[in-house]
Amino acid sequence: MDAPPRFGIWALVHGSRAARQDPDEPFDASWTRNRALVLEAEALGFDCTLVAQHTFNPYDPERGQLEAWSASAALAALTHRIEIITAIKPLLYNPVVLAKMALQIEEISSGRFAINLVNAWNRAEMDKAGLPFPEHDARYALGEEWLSVVEPLLRGERVNHAGAHFAVQDAVILPRAATRARPRIYVGGESEPARALAAAQADVWFINGQPVDDVAALIADVARRPRTGPPLRYGLSAFVIARPTEQEAVAAYERLARLAELDKPVLARQAIHIDPAVVMHQTMAKSPRVGTNGGTAAGLVGTYRQVADRIRAFHDAGIETFMLQFQPFEAEMRRFAAEVMPLARR
Known part of the structure; x- marks a missing residue:
């Protein structure tokens, strides 16, 4: 790729990303911690x-x-350079209301805001709020229509729309984006409907952590699909364990894996709410790993040089943005910035 790799972090919105009973990282999903982290x-x-x-x-x-969304607006006001990507489930927000919120944060951030469209996998979230939870492909059909309304609104265009899920009359959101055409749009998901949606409407497609050959095959599949506008870019989620020696990295992985076993009873109780059609969970079940969204399945476990080399291999395959997880988060984030980031960007 011509563009250098970009590195991001998952905000700790629901606590630790791997083992939730780690004595080195007590549970803390607070605004105070996330503000300091970002x-x-x-x-x-x-x-x-x-x-x-x-x-x-x-x-x-x-x-x-x-x-x-409220946290992202605050982060937009406090930061100066970092891009703030906020996930959105179309089941939760009317497209006109969401477009207004997004353009407001775009203004607060001076053009550093992005949305990440995800079509939900946790039925309990909708059930508790009294909201419908359609089957997998129906959620993507709704998401496609939702985004077809949001995207022109983000551009400041006047929208009239009558579809299966939304009816919009003479809507235009002001003020428009001041520094570019609109906020960037990321799309997550690896199912057939997700790939089609990403190819048609996304700026960046997020892929969950998995081996580089599998990622290259996913990119090749989506890159073959019809598309208008600039080329699609690609991002990857991954959990990083980098140490001076390979033995230390393996030991750190094994420690987190043992601690993660303690979480299994709670996770098993929650698993009944997971839509089995969600490809992310099918992929994650294929191999042992720690972390969410594929976690260590991407293979970023090893020495500083090994992790940097694997990042470069993913970059050569087409990945531009690496959305990273660590544990304990702050300490390992610092280690990555000091030891791995310079090697990977060289």
């Missing part, structure tokens, strides 16, 4: 942060959960 990430040279959207903690309903 401000430090910006200072360390990270390019973006992804703020996942959940109304209730999806892994443990007895735990707290950061609210994504």
Whole structure:
């Protein structure tokens, strides 16, 4: 790729990304922690942060959960350079209301805001709010129509729309984006409807962590699809464990894997709410790993040089943005910025 790799962090919206009973990282999904985390990430040279959207903690309903959109507006006011990517489930927000919110944060951030469209996998979140949870492909059909309304609104265009799910009359959102045409649009998901949606309407397609050959095959499939406008870009989620020696990295992985076993009873109780048609969970079940959204399945476990080389291999395959997880988050984020980021960008 011509563009250099971009590195981002997952905000800790629902606590630890791997083992939730780690004595080195007590549970903390508070605004105070996330504010400090993102401000430090910006200072360390990270390019973006992804703020996942959940109304209730999806892994443990007895735990707290950061609210994504109000937190993102605050982060936009506090930061100066880092891109703020906020997830959105079309089931939760009317497209006109969401477009207005997004353009407001775009203004607050001076053109550093993006939305990440995800079509939901946790039925409990909708059930608790009394909202419908259609089957998998129907959610994507709704999401496609939702985004077809949001995208022109983000451009400041006047929209009239009458579809299966939304009716919009003479809507235009002001003020328009001041520094570019509109906020960037990321799309997540690897099912057939998700790939079609990304090819047609996304700026960036997010892929969950998995081996580089699998990622290259996914990119090749989507790149073959019809598309108008600029080429689609690609992002990857991954959990990083980097150490001076391979033995230390393996030991750190094994420690987190043992701790993650303690979470299985809670996760099993929550698993009944997961839509089995969601490809992310099918992919994650194929191999042992720690972390969410594929986690260590991407293979970023090893020495500083090994992790940097694997990042470059993903970059050669087409990945531009790496959305990273760590544990303990702050300490390992600093280690990555100091030891791996310079090697990967060289």
